[in-house]
Structures are given as structure tokens and as C-alpha cells.
Amino acid sequence: MTLTQLRILKKEGEKITCLTAYDASFAYILDQAGIDMILVGDSLGMVIQGHDSTLPVTIEDMIYHCQQVHRCVQNSWLVVDMPFMSYATPSTALENAARLMREGQAQMVKLEGGAWLVETVRLLTERGIPVCAHLGLTPQSVHQLGGYRIQGRIESEVTQLRDDAIALQAAGASILILECIPGLIASDITADLEIPTIGIGAGSECDGQVLVLYDMLGITRGRKPSFSKDFLQETGTISVAITAFNDAVKKGSFPGKEHTFN
């Protein structure tokens, strides 16, 4: 998979599939199942390390897990999260993104945030580092946002989301993750952009879907997110569950209305 192929999928209306992975064995299963994109998410701070948020995750943690995943990925596009404060300034971002590409062997880095990242996104992309932006519920800002809650429900937030999406695309972002926003807002943003949008709790009209691997295998610690689905429950084996997710997204049967915020 390449960025060009991902853009073609959007153009041709074929849904893009993405799951998180943090180690070699799961990465191998995802890659073999034909998942288009694998995200080494900083959600590893919660699902692997047992923290209550993603904030304690370090750049060393991300490099370590990205290396494991990279060893078993042959086909999928490999994206890695830049952890909390690793891109607080453009020059810090450049240095840390270079480490994630050089040492972690990622193909793309992901950053959470809006227009304040424009200078950083421009700097990275001009230096040959593809960027995936992330708007809506941005977990690294959980304390600023007042908890893990849906975004884009009031007019000012909607306007901000739309403006941020356009600004990040103009700065050079190649993919945009939309997390926990109403389906209609995600649909409008997707229609406005040339770059693919990948939704998580953002309805079925995004160009693709991403889930945290452990949630879609039913091993969520604590409350299960309402926008996720346990694919292992109805399939019985991990590899069939991954294939079922891939098929459901490609066919447009996941996410359903019950997984979508209004």
C-alpha cells in the first residue's frame, strides 16, 4: 500500500481499513488479512501499559513498538503516533518524526491537533515525512477537553473542525483521522477534502474506518466504546475477526447507526 493507492481508494469510493497494532504477531495477522493501514497508536499506553491515558507514552516506547510491527508488515501502510509533547514545537517534531521514520521504520507519522500544527505539518511534509492529522476527540488533550467526550456538537466546534481540516490539508497532511464527532459533521468534512478521512466514532461516511485492535477483539479494559464492535464474539478466531472487520468496512455494513453519534 502507498499513499497514492490510498488516494485512489478515496477517489474510487472504496473504503479504507485501518486497525492498531503494537507487536509483530498481531501486525502479521492484520497485514495478511489485507488491512490497508496499520496504526501503531499511542493507545498502547492504555491497552498495553495499563495507564489511564496516553500521556505517559514516550518516543522510546513508540519507536520500540513500531520496530516490532514493522518487522511483520509487508503490504499495509504503516503509521505511527507521535506521543504527547513530542511535537510541541516544529523543531522538536522534526527531530522526533525523523527518529520514528529512521529507527521505528514508520512510513507516516500522526499528530493530534488543529491549525496550531500548520507550521509543523508544512515543515515535516517539505522534508519528506508524510503526515496523518487527527481532529475531534484528541486523547492527548483529555484534560483540556474535560474528559473523553464527543466533540463537534456545538456550532463553534463544528466551524473550528472544518477550518482546521482545510488548514491541515493545505499544509500538506495526507490523511485525516476524525474521532468521536457526529456522523453528519464527519460526512461534510469528508466531502470537503481531497485527502482521505478515517473515522473512529465518526459515522459511516468517512473514507475509511479505524478501531483500536483490543476493542474489536472484545478485550477492552473498563467501559467498551459505543462506536466499537467486538468482531471476535461472532467469529471465534482472531484472524477471522480481522477479516470480518475488513469485509464489513469495505461493504459499508460497519459502522452501523448504533455505532454513530448524532
Ligand code: KIV
Ligand atoms: O492511539 C490510537 O490508537 C489512535 C486511534 C484511536 C485513532 O489514535
